[in-house]
Amino acid sequence: MADVRLINVNKKFGSVVANENVNLHIKDGEFFTLLGPSGCGKTTTLRIIAGLETPDTGEIYIRDRLVNELPPGKRNIAMVFQNYALYPHMTVFDNIAFPLKVAKLPKTEIAIKVKWALELLRIEELENRKPRQLSGGQQQRVAVGRAVVRQPDVFLLDEPLSNLDALLRLRMRSELKRLSRDIKATVIYVTHDQVEAMTMAKRIAVMRYGKIEQLATPHGIYHRPRTKFIAGFIGSPPMNFLDGTLIEKKGKAYIDLGPFSTEIPPEAAKLIKEKATSSKVIFGIRPEDIIIRKKKMPKQVESYLCEVYVVEPLGSELLVNLNIGENIVKVKTDPSLNVNIGEKAWTRFRKDKTHVFDSKTEELIF
């Protein structure tokens, strides 16, 4: 196992910037995720680490060894491709044995290692089949088997679950996570699915337009998103955004959201005045951080009366859509709440869970 470092990596395809000043240090044994919408450059970063693309500038180190000039086969990495790329003319056994055969290992050793991989992925009974005789989930396991069998320094996974159906994806997600811990692997995992990233990764790098927009733990990304884009990308449903203006009344600071204002701590107001480009801000709050009741709340609590736009029951929870000014705000609450379309309900915000973004740069202020 090994750590991976990228220093000032830049890559352009023609005029399209795929990677701009990417700096990463992925630690030994870490499950690291590159997350972002399609075209954000995450796959390019992975392919640069693999050696399938050459960066325009920048350095790549795997286990303190500069690998820029090394071909993919000499980097001791394994990769699982989005479309699996199994060798169609070979059996499952030969597919998994392939990297070992290329490395010219003795036959008996190859047999032992392939058997280990087949058992690990619970596909022993498939060893003599050809890829075309396998289901999608089985093909995926073979692709993973081909990667684990050589016990590489680093695993590179490029959207490995995106071609599976929803149920299978759920199962493979937990299996992959467990597998990566069992073999103590350094894993670099590319996905556009925020749930995969949140559930599996130890750290996440969110990418957009070829740049790393935030690098943090899943907890950090969820609770302190650095930009409005990240806040809106992570979580389902994502964060609610409302346009607001900073106002001050009787020594207290508020954000005016249109129908009502919400009080913010004085240090937040100070930060807004120091950092923001104007007094116009974007107020953000996650659906689970809004409390909703049918009864009026106590006087000392700041609460607002809102109209219910629509109610979406999800079984374990209830999604209430509220009309606030011209915006629809989603609230996640307990399914026991009995509200209907058109009714009014009282809401309040969890004061420690509110976010304020700059309206121009869309960066987090508070």
Add this chain to the structure above:
Amino acid sequence: MIHLKRRPLLRSAAFTLLVIGVAFIIIFPLYVVTKNAFVEEKEIIGRLAWPWSPIPQTFTTKWVYHLLTESKLVSSLTLTIFSTLLSVGISLLLATPAAWALVRVGGKRRTGFRATGFIMTFAVMSRMFPSITVGIPLAVTLMRLMLHDTVWGLAIGFTLFSLPYSLIVMKSQFETIPPELEEAAMVDGYSRFSAFIKVTLPAAAPGMATAAIFSFLFAWGELTLPLLITSANRPLSVMIWRYLRGATMAQGSAIAFIQLIPVLIFTYVLQRFLKPEYLAGAFKY
């Protein structure tokens, strides 16, 4: 995985009938020629010819035997086999790497070489001229190169025509193989070249088989070109053409039969690569 839907009985019966009909149209003339090669003359045009019967009433090997013992024809058969196989080989050897480069090298990963469209237009354009217009300058060039009337001369001539076909076939074949297949092999430790040889080429087998059959059939049956670029060493097609002018129907059938056999063998050997599901299961889109 390929799941065949169960067809309704009527439709499946109609389909079977259609297949039988098409097979009949293809096989019937071949059968008649084969039959006529092994029967007495009188069964073809004589008193036994009518009413026509699909079952031979006489049997003789003298026509085929006579041809196979005639040294001129045997040497012509050898020349045809060698020049044809040679042109199939050269054509594949040139078209395969060229098509790979057109699809994969330079530019973007999936669209390939910048000038691909231009080069392909040229390849198609070369087929716009009949062989007679190319044959005459080619004959002159081959004479200068001392290759006129040789097996190499013939092979080069045939390749000139089969190469564009092979290039088009191989290009479409490589377009169906995702670059990830080679990349997986490269990550697994191969160089780009060995990844191409050991992984991409086997995956491209259906295309190579198609290109080979195309090239083979062209070279095997081509008449105009060999007429112009050979003088003493004539391939089989020219021999048949000349032979038929003075020959009987039975003799003609016999020589057609001899010409037919290598084609059937070659196509039969290669047809096992032509399975449409050959690549299935390797990739998910």
